[in-house]
Amino acid sequence: MIRLRTRAVPPPPVTPGEVLAETEGLRVRLGAREVLAGVDVTVRAGEVLALVGPNGAGKSTLLSALAADLTAAEGVVRIHGRPAAQWSAPELALRRAVLPQSAALSFPFTVEEVVRMGRAPWAGTPLADQDDMAVAAAMAATEVPAFAVRPFSALSGGERARVALARVLAQRAPLLLLDEPTAALDLKHQELVLRLCRERARAGDAVVVVLHDLGLAAAYAHRVAVLHAGRIAADGPPAEVFDERLLSEVYDQPVEVLPHPRTGAVLVAPRRDL
């Protein structure tokens, strides 16, 4: 069959600080509810941006908007400088990788096959010969090679989450959008995943990560955006944003922010009077 579509062109290398995604006055409605009510956010290369906030604040919706999954009711989403709707699916796949909140699979593909699916966007491009290397590196980084040949469906929740992350890393897109990558993970692997985010940022990628654990956000994010009822309540470095009054109000729960006794890093904990 003759292919009428032209091949998607891989993006040029990004420079540190370059804006890879941004929203301007973004409003999104899901049904009757306005989930995002005017959000301005900028995602830069070389930076880990954490999206935090209570349940239903709009974190996942904002992430979906940055992934070009949603149509805005108002405002604009730009990815690599171009409005999201103007990119084709294959072009987007070379520019952003997305980790969904829960990983499902309808057929029993093996772990390695699943990770290799992350290379699909590169088929037919000159970078396709990096496939094996990218898959191996992503699997090693997420510590999944031990069950490479097992079917994905036979894994535990935490193992699945790491395999899904490996698939996203293997895609090697300059913009990484991760929706609660740590939700199913134990302490060690939570740290591992956020260290990986930092590594990717240091290598020049932009990483947006939805987190519930404010301690992780404080420790690993360069910048934190606090969402509250569909708006950005605060946006800046963790040390500035994590303010007791602001967090207590946003979460409707008294929160303490204290310096770590040994390192002085920001610690966030709910205030408990037991």
Add this chain to the structure above:
Amino acid sequence: MRRIRRGPAWLLTIGLVAALLVLVPLAAGIGAYPIPVGDVLSSVQHKAGLGGTELDRVAESVLWNVRFPRIVLALLVGASLGCAGALMQGVFGNPLAEPGTIGVSLGAAVGAVAAIALGLNFLGNWTLPAMAFVAGLCTVLLVYAMSRAGGRTEVVTLILTGIAVNAFCGALVGLFIFLADTAAVNQITFWQLGSLSQATWPKVLAVLPCAAAGLLLAPLYSRRLDLLALGDRPARHLGVDVERLRIVLILVVALLTAAAVSVSGVIGFVGLVVPHLLRMAAGPGHRFLIPGSALGGAVVLLGADLAARTLAAPAELPLGVLTALVGSPFFFWLLRRTRRKQGGWA
């Protein structure tokens, strides 16, 4: 997706091709007028202009006007059914999807029955496949629209939709039979049992375009079908234009189902059993599964047709009855297994 499990996939391909090479001359030789396999090969050689000798007039006629068209039809129908099953399971992300179980075959049958009952002939020889295609396409679109919710197709919804659609299409078939005259009723009844016994070269030509188009298009989408297993959104994140892919594949499924149904009525379960067995043996990668299911379907249907016309000779078992007898228990087992894996239907 590459290189992994090449072993089983290659072995299966070789095994299936070998089975085909054995079955075809056997099926050509066995029957009410037996022709030794050596004579079959010799006659084929002669036709191809590679030596060999012509058989006597009767044998030559039985071989080329009765047996071979029937074999070619069995291969086309089997390949179409197997391939359609594999495609449909991929599109719905559901191992229980099959043209028969979800009502698409019977939907296509409505078109074919209408063509027979109303004596339609606007496209000549191609009228029946064309009507089956249009009706089948409408049915797939209907099932698709009714059984999807929130970007997913749940097993229960799919099967129940299939029951509803099968009931409705069954009623329509009944209605057309009621409206038809006696000659047409006989033709419909015979056709409905799913037999290949009236195979002729014009019949082969009538379904060839549908079947060939479907079989050639299907493998182009295997890599994208693999990605679809991750779900709609993740597939889109990996560059698949999901909506377009689904529309195209639904068209292909309708083509293949129409080809199969317009020849031989509803032959169930081939599209369910063949892809499933291959997936268990060689993994779920569609690059093997789609051509493999076409090949496997061809082998199974040729074998089934051979059994149908020899087991109760000189009478002939209806092919559709035979495949349903073997296929239904398998479907039941599959249902139990899927249920167990999901921990009940909730």
